Amino acid sequence: MINIIKVNNEQQFNETGAGIIASLLQSKPRAILGLATGSTPVGVYGKVIDLYREGVVSFKQASSYNLDEYIGLPANHPESYRQFMNDKLFNHIDILLENTHVPSGNAVDPDKAAADYSELLENAGQIDLQLLGLGHNGHIGFNEPSDELQGPPHIVTLDERTRQANARFFKSIDEVPTHAITMGIGSILHAKQILLMAKGADKAEIVAQALKGPITTQCPASFLQTHPNVVVLLDQAAGRLV
């Protein structure tokens, strides 16, 4: 079931997203979070940090598993997703760094790194809340449109459009990695609850396709329609067509 929440401004967007995360932690301090990168959740993480500083929420017993990571960037590269998570969230809250997990992007054997992440997720048990952004082509995590989607964590070749969209974070497009390691659609759909977030007019069309269009591997986010508990957080612009 999909529950759409449309908010009027950035502040409401961030408060709503952070509120969903905080209430989970309040009712279940040992919650397992599935976390996402990209520009969309940054403000939500900012608000989560505020709530932590105000004493509303603690992550001391929580653990987290990130969706994806670029292949070929060392963990301390400024654009690695590990670095992103440390900068935007982990370094500012009381989560124990050893309880935070991001796939390894610079392993000698990436396929083994994907298999290891798969095993780690299996041993962790069910993710309580999986956060997701949405790519312009309908990707979630780095599950790109394709004739086939994979269930478990795996290595993907990034779409040219994805590389172009993410080039804004690098000095030039040549520096954007060509491959990534990502949770599969199966790993994502296994979560108890999913929070999909999208902002801006440029996402309106893909939001509509994902939520109202046919369920197809050409729009990986459309598989969210098969999940029993999805909350979709949208600003007015992204929600224009739904």
Ligand code: GLP
């Ligand atoms: C990136 C990430 C996704 C993210 C998406 C949208 O490539 N791998 O996890 O959801 O693209 O990014 P943004 O929120 O910046 O629009």
